[in-house]
Amino acid sequence: MWYQNDVSKCLGTKYPIIQAGMAGGVTTPRLVSSVSNSGGLGTLGAGYMPVADLKEALKQVKKQTDLPFGVNLFIPEKPECREEQVNSMQKLLDPFKKEMNLLIDSQFTINQADFEKQIESIINERVPVCSFTFGIPSKEIVKELKKEGIKVIGTATSVKEAFINQECGVDMIVAQGSEAGGHRGTFLGAYEESMIGTFSLIPQVVDAVKLPVIAAGGVMDGRGMIAALALGAKGVQMGTAFLTMKESGANAIHKRAILEAEETSTTVTSAFSGKPARGLSNTFTRTMKEYESQFLPYPIQNELTKEIRKEAGNLHNKELMSLWSGQSPRLSKDVYVHELIDSMVKEVEEGLHKLHR
Template sequence: MWYQNAVTESLSIKYPIIQAGMAGGITTPQLVASVSNSSGLGTLGAGYMSVDELQETIKQVKKQTDHPFGVNLFIPEIPGYTNEQVDRMQKVLEPFKQEMDLVTEGKYLQKQRDFEKQIESVIEESVPVCSFTFGAPSKEIMKEFKKEGIKVIGTATTVEEALLNQECGVDLIVAQGSEAGGHRGSFVGAYEESMIGTFSLIPQVVDAVELPVIAAGGIMDGRGMIAALALGAKGVQMGTAFLTVKESGAKNIHKNAIFHADETSTTITSAFSGKPARGISNNFTRAMKEYENQLLPYPIQNDLTKEIRKEAANRNNKELMSLWSGQTPRLSKDVHVNELIDSIMKEVDEGIQKLTR
């Protein structure tokens, strides 16, 4: 069958469909397990999780599936910033906090995320697959994972980033086109230089590396999967498509914003997290354009806006939430995971038959 290839063989799954590791509560244990139980690869978005949260959530996933699943982690960075910069940004954010009845705290203290212990947890819990965003894993990490038989997926938005991932020893590469929702995986150079569309990026990465390539960015159905396969990819990673399914942990207001969006509704903004990400435009993204040169790097900006986003979600205020979405929201569906994957596979089967008649 067409779906038996290097991706399915490497990840020990039936269908080469990977659910993107969307951080922030979207990838519930139910969502991750449902994708894996439906013969794809469910992925836990663990970028923001504490070690305790990560361990507990992995255990919850294991209770719901015996199939392979993955964990996505963020490669850490050491951002440079001053207290004066933080104070200025807190003043910029003050009106939004007042709107949400939030009180600005005193001096900002950066919250440390223990990346090394996250890695240890993935190894201790024998997670079959680990993927990385915002950089390539170190050779030391790769050595530990290979020793444990854990498959590693890297993320690239350019050919250069794909080659760096290959050099580090990853097993597969997700090539993320500019249509993708959520954070850009870029880690080399300015993100503006890596805004390459999926159709342009995939064949160039496929030709440059010796590893299986997984296409990501704007893929929502069987038609997108056929296109990715035609360009040389061996599988697809889908985020927005799984964000709106019934098992997703996304807020209903977020899902409804996607259902009512069109191809012109999204924008790239760093205002929420300090890293460029694609989401639906709202009052916050529009107002913050004036302060783009004052935005702090990730994760500082992310920490400063966290309470605003959280309270806005609690109040169903979509104008102050980060409504991540790719550029193909018109194809979003309100269905169960198994229905989505079944429909994708049926569309690919029928599409291939039409093309080969």
């Protein structure tokens, strides 16, 4: 069968379908467990999670599935910027705060998740799969995870990044095409140099490395899976497709915006977090575009806009929210996870049958 391959066998899943680890509350334990129970690999997006929250989420996932699932972590960064740069950005953001009657507060602290403690929790809780974004972990961390039987997945947006992941010792590589929603996984050079489309990126990475490659970016249904397999990938990772599922923790306004969006609706912006990410264009992204040169690096910019994004969600104000989405919103569905995966599998089998005629 088409779905019995290196990825599904390594992960212990029925299908080589991975739900992307979308951080920020989208990947609820219910969504993660539903994907795993439907034959894919559910992934908890733990990039921003304090250790206590991570442990509680893992407990909830395990209550709802006894099948393999994963956790996605962000490689930590320690950027520097001057106080006057922070003050300048705060002034640019003040009008958005005033619009929502938020207090104008000059106090600023960065609260990053404790990466080492996150790794420790994943090992202690015997999480089956751990994936990484925004870079690669040390070889020591990879060895420690693999020693405990944990499968490790890296992210690459170019062949060079794929090589580095392979040298690091990961088990498989997600090759993220430019169509993907949310943050770019680029960690080498300027992100513009790695805005390579999925159709171009996948076969080049497949030819360059000896590890199983997972296609990400624009895959929403069975047709995307067939294309990925034809390009040499052994599986797919899907974010936007799962974001609109009924089990997703995404804000209802976010889901509706994607379901009503068009293929021309997205933009790549660093305005929200300091890292380039693809999402639906809105008042915030358009207004901030002229100040791109003043955006602060992640996670500083992310911390400065956090209150705005949170309150915009509370007020159902989609014009000031970070509405992450890939380039195929017209293919999004408002269904349950099992319905999406069942329809994907059916489409793949019907599509392969037609091709074999």
